[in-house]
Amino acid sequence: MTNTDIISGCTPKLIAIPGIARPQQAMRASNLLVYGEIHGIRENADVIYTLVHELRIKQIAIENSPSIKxxxxLASRGIYDFSRIDPDTFDLSILSLEVAKTIATLLKEGVIDTVAYIDTFFDSPDRLALDHPDSPQTREQVLAENILGLDTAYRTLCLMGQWHTQPEPIQSDGILHTSALCRIRRVRQDALCAHMIYRAGRAYNCGHVLDLPERSDVSHRYEVRPRSSLDFDIHVPYARPTVLDEPNTSTDYR
Known part of the structure; x- marks a missing residue:
């Protein structure tokens, strides 16, 4: 199937997520929910669609450049013009066809009012800055600043990969990684976080199907479980990969 066939054929749906009342209550005190997923999983789209409806989200912020606006x-009007977007956007799974369709559908339905594009780091004309060893941490800062600059008079859902939503700084390859979420919470201590966790399954990234580790601690059904008053795990019973193109198998799923 072509990308047009895939995006035309997928329809986001509402799913039952027991425990969703907890983040509903928490959002009465905060209009900002940061969501962390493993990219390239079909089920992410239905979870996003359900969160937006159930939490009355009016603004979505996505880990993508304004160049995809x-x-x-156009997709919100049923026009899928792939000349308007870098195809690597989908191959890298930062944005899947399913999530793109979900966002377009939410716009078309009038459920959300606006979409913000918060990953402006790679739009920099300074290639030396992009290639600098510190650039991953600079990107985290750019993401955080762009999120903090949003008008959160709108109830806002920020969609990012889990690398950007690590709750605490961690060492990675000898470098201290301080995620966008950590940086946001230095300013917005009330920022909520929903972290997707998957019992089993696979994800798609860069032409590969990635095997996820099986986790017996994750529920057999969709469910929200609180980790704190600000942090929630969204359990997904099984993950299916998004768009595939001659996939290979790998176990490197980060």
């Missing part, structure tokens, strides 16, 4: 705007 035209594609999303």
């Amino acid at each position: 035209d594609f999303i705007d």
Whole structure:
């Protein structure tokens, strides 16, 4: 199937997520929910669609460049013009076709009012800065600043990969990684976080199907479980990979 066939054929749906009342209550005190997923999983789209409806989200912020805005705007009118978007966007799974369709559908339905594009780091004309060893941490800072700059008079859901939503600084390859979420919470201590965890399954990334580790501690059903008053785990019973193109198998799923 072509990308047009795939995006035309997928329809986001509402799913039952027991425990969703907990983040509903928490959002009465905070209009900002940061969501961390493993990219390239079909089920992410239905969870996003359900969160937006159940939590009355009015603004979605996504880990993508403003350069994809035209594609999303046209998609919300049922026009899928792939000349308006870098195909690597989908191959890298930072944005899947399913999530793109979900966002377009939410715009078309009038459920959300606006989409913000918060990953402006790679739009920099300074290639030396992009190649600098510190650039991953600079990107985290850019993401955080862009999120903090949002108008959260709108109830806002920020969609990012889990690398950007680590709750505490961690060492990675000898470098201290301080996620966008950590940086946001230095300013917005009330920022909520929903972390997707998957019992088993696979994800798609860069032409590969990645095997996820099986986790017996994750529920057999969709469910929200609180980790704190600000942090929630969303349990997903099984993950299916998004768009595939001659996939290989790998176990490197980060």
